[in-house]
Amino acid sequence: MQIIDLRSDTVTRPSKAMKAAMMDAPLGDDVFNEDPTVQALQEMAADMFGMDAALFCPSGTMTNQIAVKVHTKPIDEIILHKDAHIYKYETGGWALHSGVSVKLLDGPLGQLSPEDVEANIQPDFDWLPRTRLVSVENTVNRGGGSIYTLENMKAIAEVCKSHGLRYHLDGARLFNAIAESDYGPKELGSTFDSISICMSKGLGAPIGSLLLGSNDFIKEARRVRKVFGGGMRQVGIIAAACKYALQNNTERVLEDHERARKLGAVLNDLPYIDEVLPTATNILIFKLNSTIKGHTFIEQIDRHGIKAIEFGPQWVRFVTHLDFTDEMLNKTINILQSIKSE
Numbered sequence: 001m002q003i004i005d006l007r008s009d010t011v012t013r014p015s016k017a018m019k020a021a022m023m024d025a026p027l028g029d030d031v032f033n034e035d036p037t038v039q040a041l042q043e044m045a046a047d048m049f050g051m052d053a054a055l056f057c058p059s060g061t062m063t064n065q066i067a068v069k070v071h072t073k074p075i076d077e078i079i080l081h082k083d084a085h086i087y088k089y090e091t092g093g094w095a096l097h098s099g100v101s102v103k104l105l106d107g108p109l110g111q112l113s114p115e116d117v118e119a120n121i122q123p124d125f126d127w128l129p130r131t132r133l134v135s136v137e138n139t140v141n142r143g144g145g146s147i148y149t150l151e152n153m154k155a156i157a158e159v160c161k162s163h164g165l166r167y168h169l170d171g172a173r174l175f176n177a178i179a180e181s182d183y184g185p186k187e188l189g190s191t192f193d194s195i196s197i198c199m200s201k202g203l204g205a206p207i208g209s210l211l212l213g214s215n216d217f218i219k220e221a222r223r224v225r226k227v228f229g230g231g232m233r234q235v236g237i238i239a240a241a242c243k244y245a246l247q248n249n250t251e252r253v254l255e256d257h258e259r260a261r262k263l264g265a266v267l268n269d270l271p272y273i274d275e276v277l278p279t280a281t282n283i284l285i286f287k288l289n290s291t292i293k294g295h296t297f298i299e300q301i302d303r304h305g306i307k308a309i310e311f312g313p314q315w316v317r318f319v320t321h322l323d324f325t326d327e328m329l330n331k332t333i334n335i336l337q338s339i340k341s342e
């Protein structure tokens with residue numbers, strides 16, 4: 001049976017051309033800063049975003065957690081949306097690695113507003129934690145892949161600047177946002193103190209994330225990466241896949257968005273679905289009504305080879321990606337239309 005894996009855009013396999021790029025990559029020991037492929041990737045990304053420097057890391061969790069550590073001191077506080085990946089899905093690393101607390105805000109589709117951020121900065125009393133960092137996510141995973149406007153990101157940047165706060169972007173799926181927006185990497189580079197971007201999601205590389213920032217920030221980040229156990233040796237073999245992804249796969253994410261929109265339109269018409277979050281990019285989040293239980297739905301589609309994850313009681317997430325074809329889309333639509341509620 002053909003498996004259609006919609007659990008995440010992390011499930012893609014490297015293409016033949018990507019593997020060929022990996023095989024041909026010049027290598028060296030990156031802990032000694034001697035891997036030419038890693039250096040080329042880091043320079044390419046930093047140039048693209050108009051930032052000083054970049055650091056290649058094994059995962060987006062690591063780039064986010066390094067950013068939190070470098071920007072804060074223990075007993076500081078960071079402002080996050082209550083659905084932020086850094087808060088929900090990084091095993092509470094902010095508490096362990098950085099000794100900070102979190103101030104969780106709400107907002108539609110997982111997004112913060114500058115007004116809310118400003119209203120939640122702690123006053124300067126010694127019995128309160130000191131607000132030090134604001135982090136936003138773009139696109140927003142739990143917001144159905146929603147996209148921040150440049151105006152909103154810049155307005156939050158202004159609040160950060162006027163209160164002496166650092167500003168981080170969790171851009172795990174940043175190229176999905178860029179492909180649909182009127183802003184480019186350079187505008188983002190000039191808005192944030194640090195940016196994390198995953199190569200292993202929409203861009204289709206097997207492993208790897210990049211952290212971008214000033215020279216001083218990246219120098220410190222390199223030290224923190226080492227203490228996290230993320231110093232890697234001949235890792236150009238993987239950086240080559242990421243370089244290939246940056247050069248070839250950033251614009252093709254639009255195809256994933258198109259397929260997600262088609263699927264979203266079908267979901268909206270199904271009798272067992274209550275609500276579908278607006279489909280902005282490649283993430284579809286929808287709520288089943290009381291005629292079918294979440295786990296029953298997941299089991300039923302699994303029997304037809306479709307894999308998806310429950311995203312809360314009665315909520316389900318589908319993510320489209322590089323290995324999800326038009327043929328799979330049509331098959332998925334047929335299966336969804338054949339599902340019987342209880």
Ligand SMILES: Cc1ncc(COP(=O)(O)O)c(C=O)c1O
Nearest residue numbers: 059060061062085137141170172
């Ligand atoms: C928004 C967001 N940030 C960060 C990450 C972490 O990436 P990784 O799985 O590479 O640690 C993810 C992973 O799904 C994510 O969705």
